[in-house]
Amino acid sequence: MSQTFAFTVNGRAVNVTVPHDDTPLLDVLRNHLRLTGTRFGCGLEQCGCGFVLIDGRPEKSCGCSIASVAGRSVTTIEGLATPDSPHPLQQAFLDEQAGQCGYCLSGILISAKALLDRNPSPSRAEIARALDDNICRCGAHNRILRAVEKAAARLRQGGRP
Amino acid sequence: MTLPSVLADNPRLDQWLNFATAGKVELATGRVELGQGVLTAMAQIAAEELDVALERITVRSGDTDRTPNEGYTAGSQSMQAGGIALREACAQARALFLDHAAQRLGCVPTELSVRDGHILHNGAATQFDYWSLAQSLDLAREATGNVPRKPVADYTIVGRNAARVDLPAKVFGEATFVHDMTLDGMSHARVVRQPNRGAKLDSVDEAAIRRCAQSDQFRPRRQFSGDRRRR
Numbered sequence: 607m608s609q610t611f612a613f614t615v616n617g618r619a620v621n622v623t624v625p626h627d628d629t630p631l632l633d634v635l636r637n638h639l640r641l642t643g644t645r646f647g648c649g650l651e652q653c654g655c656g657f658v659l660i661d662g663r664p665e666k667s668c669g670c671s672i673a674s675v676a677g678r679s680v681t682t683i684e685g686l687a688t689p690d691s692p693h694p695l696q697q698a699f700l701d702e703q704a705g706q707c708g709y710c711l712s713g714i715l716i717s718a719k720a721l722l723d724r725n726p727s728p729s730r731a732e733i734a735r736a737l738d739d740n741i742c743r744c745g746a747h748n749r750i751l752r753a754v755e756k757a758a759a760r761l762r763q764g765g766r767p
Numbered sequence: 768m769t770l771p772s773v774l775a776d777n778p779r780l781d782q783w784l785n786f787a788t789a790g791k792v793e794l795a796t797g798r799v800e801l802g803q804g805v806l807t808a809m810a811q812i813a814a815e816e817l818d819v820a821l822e823r824i825t826v827r828s829g830d831t832d833r834t835p836n837e838g839y840t841a842g843s844q845s846m847q848a849g850g851i852a853l854r855e856a857c858a859q860a861r862a863l864f865l866d867h868a869a870q871r872l873g874c875v876p877t878e879l880s881v882r883d884g885h886i887l888h889n890g891a892a893t894q895f896d897y898w899s900l901a902q903s904l905d906l907a908r909e910a911t912g913n914v915p916r917k918p919v920a921d922y923t924i925v926g927r928n929a930a931r932v933d934l935p936a937k938v939f940g941e942a943t944f945v946h947d948m949t950l951d952g953m954s955h956a957r958v959v960r961q962p963n964r965g966a967k968l969d970s971v972d973e974a975a976i977r978r979c980a981q982s983d984q985f986r987p988r989r990q991f992s993g994d995r996r997r998r
Contacts (some may be wrong), residue, residue: 642947643940683940696938703930707802708937715938744802 611676615639616685624672631675632656632667635682643683643712647741654740657713658682664720666739683712686719694765695719698757699750706744714740718754726762730755770912773797773852777835778909780863783856784813786901790884792819795827796853797837798845800933805845807932812850815924816857816917818881819897826932854916860906862914867904868895 610623615635622638632649635641635658644667647653651669658667659681667680687693692700695718705711714737721728721736728736733754742750757765770778777783777797785793794813800806810824827834837849865876868886872879872893880887886895936942961968 641940642943645944646946687939689935689939689941692939699938700930700934703934705802705931705934705937706804708934708942709802709944711937712940 609673611672613675613677614679615641616681622672627673628671630668631658631670631672631680634672635667635680641682641684645709645712647709647713652741653710653713654717654737655710655713657716657740659716659720662720662723664717681716683715686715693719693757694760695722695754695757698753698760702749702753702756704749704753705746710740710742710744714742714750718757721754722758722761726758728754728758770910771848771852771855773835773837773848774855774910774912777837777852779907780856780860780910781906781908782835783853784860785906786897789898790823791825792817792823792884792897793825793827794853795834796849797828797831797835798840798849799829801840802933803845804931804933805840805849807929808846808850809853810932811924811929812854813857815922816854817861817884817897818917819884821924821929823884855912856910858914858916859910859912863904863906863908864897864900867900868893871895871900 608623608625609627610621611627612619612621614620620639622634624634624638630649632644632646635644636646644658645655646668647655649656649668651666654666656667657664659665660670660675661678662681687696693715695715699705699711699715717737717740718733721733725732730751733751737750737754769775774783783795787793792813794809796806796809798805798809806826806828810821810826813819814821814824835852837852861881862876865879865881865886868879869876872888872895874888878889880890881897884897886893886897886900933942
């Protein structure tokens with residue numbers, strides 16, 4: 607039986623009606639809200655390309671039921687920033703040319719944001735650990751690590767979070 | 768001279784490039800971006816051969832109605848086959864523009880050169896550029912393969928790093944992957960296969976599937992398997 611759930615996405619209040627309360631958040635974002643920046647990779651919480659922030663914490667949207675996010679606040683890659691005013695992470699990924707096919711990047715940027723929110727001065731090892739759940743099959747890892755380091759440095763120098 | 772095979776297959780120059788927007792060069796390639804950086808590389812090749820700034824190049828890709836038919840994007844062939852074809856098409860277009868400008872200026876093409884799309888006569892500026900000349904130069908003509916290409920020693924764009932043209936959309940979550948595309952009248956379909964080889968479909972609760980899928984397009988096919996081919 608259809609049910610309606612209310613939550614917040616990128617600062618916007620939404621109501622979504624789905625056939626089942628165990629519908630994954632990922633499906634709701636992509637199919638109902640057309641926020642396709644969050645990617646479907648494996649759908650089994652193994653690849654990390656579906657990361658979003660829920661109340662500020664990184665969660666795999668393929669593994670979260672819509673019922674579990676009712677009343678909560680979700681941030682997707684589309685909510686991080688815009689091309690007119692990029693988040694320091696996005697700018698650093700462009701500066702370092704950190705990405706190839708780009709399928710993993712939404713999840714990596716979300717994981718990296720969650721890291722920098724809780725640890726403004728991560729070591730390279732800490733960055734690698736924080737991104738351990740994010741698979742990049744193209745092999746852009748070194749550029750990605752450099753980009754997160756660069757963004758962290760800029761944020762410490764007063765860049766907009 | 769023999770044309771590169773992909774250009775021979777798609778010989779009309781306006782299939783490959785146009786100057787319809789002032790200050791811009793729009794390329795069309797039958798290759799698609801899979802993360803290998805091919806659109807950036809195509810832009811570099813064209814900018815180099817045409818003598819225009821890389822920033823002036825836009826690349827259309829993945830639209831089979833409006834790009835040359837280059838077959839698959841596979842086998843490391845995008846540069847070897849497609850890039851070479853594009854380079855030749857750009858060299859031909861550049862030569863046509865210089866011929867056209869020479870007629871208008873009453874000089875010979877060898878006295879002309881191009882700097883960022885602007886035509887120079889013995890190194891001095893003229894009133895012509897690609898975009899003004901394009902008003903009276905039709906690129907709907909076939910490549911001939913009879914023009915010189917830019918010497919590799921003169922390259923300033925190819926062989927140097929360039930920012931990927933595909934990356935901005937990817938860091939802002941705006942990139943469109945195949946399954947993000949929505950086309951008019953598009954339906955989704957799923958083939959439900961037998962759980963193991965040789966299994967036969969016994970029965971299907973079609974009404975339940977229709978309720979669940981909210982679809983009237985359910986198509987039961989009893990023997991949708993290799994068994995049919997074997998008979």
